[in-house]
Amino acid sequence: MTVTQTERLLLRRLDVRDSPFIFELVNEPSWLRYIGDKGVKTLQDAQRYIEDGPIEMYQRLGFGLYAVELKENGAPIGICGLIKRDALVDVDLGFAFLPRFWTKGYALESASAVMSYGRSALGLSRIVAIVSQDNHRSASLLKKLGFRLESSVSLQPDGDELKLYAAAPCLLWRAASRFRLASPRRVLASITVAGLQ
Numbered sequence: 001m002t003v004t005q006t007e008r009l010l011l012r013r014l015d016v017r018d019s020p021f022i023f024e025l026v027n028e029p030s031w032l033r034y035i036g037d038k039g040v041k042t043l044q045d046a047q048r049y050i051e052d053g054p055i056e057m058y059q060r061l062g063f064g065l066y067a068v069e070l071k072e073n074g075a076p077i078g079i080c081g082l083i084k085r086d087a088l089v090d091v092d093l094g095f096a097f098l099p100r101f102w103t104k105g106y107a108l109e110s111a112s113a114v115m116s117y118g119r120s121a122l123g124l125s126r127i128v129a130i131v132s133q134d135n136h137r138s139a140s141l142l143k144k145l146g147f148r149l150e151s152s153v154s155l156q157p158d159g160d161e162l163k164l165y166a167a168a169p170c171l172l173w174r175a176a177s178r179f180r181l182a183s184p185r186r187v188l189a190s191i192t193v194a195g196l197q
Helices: 016-026 029-034 043-061 106-120 136-144 169-179 184-190
Strands: 002-005 009-013 065-070 076-083 091-097 127-132 147-153 162-167
Touching: 002 106, 009 043, 009 106, 016 029, 016 043, 016 076, 029 127, 043 065, 065 106, 076 106, 091 106, 091 136, 106 127, 106 136, 127 136, 127 147, 136 147, 136 162
Parallel strands: 091 127
Antiparallel strands: 002 009, 009 065, 065 076, 076 091, 127 162, 147 162
């Protein structure tokens, strides 16, 4: 199910048919270093990861992580979406892309669309993001999106300390305007919200 789209990208809900793609993504060295080992060692593990993570969150909250596909050929290139973690008060932005699709602006483009979707369709007034201390690429992307470093947090009592970034409500609109979305009205018109088509 399509959730939102940009000029180059389509963001849709993940389903079990995405297991091979998820298996590849979560076993990338960059994922393992900055996000962590999720124990996905087989395609069955990948299917369970999708069912117990994104699909469960869609059913419970109506949002989650989405597959990011190239419009030109339907190839999945990464994930981007909104996550509600028990350890955080606010909903946070999450994203990860296969390395061969880095440096093309896809993460910025999809994250901007997700932030606009969160504001317009879900009514979120505050979105945060967490990154590991040494994940400078993701921190740089968050700054481009208008996030500001707010504090440090740990998701578990004995877990690593993570940087917590937050985006002010007005910055959610500013981030979206980078991709031919000149005004809030145009942002709303440009986002294809599932169920409103």
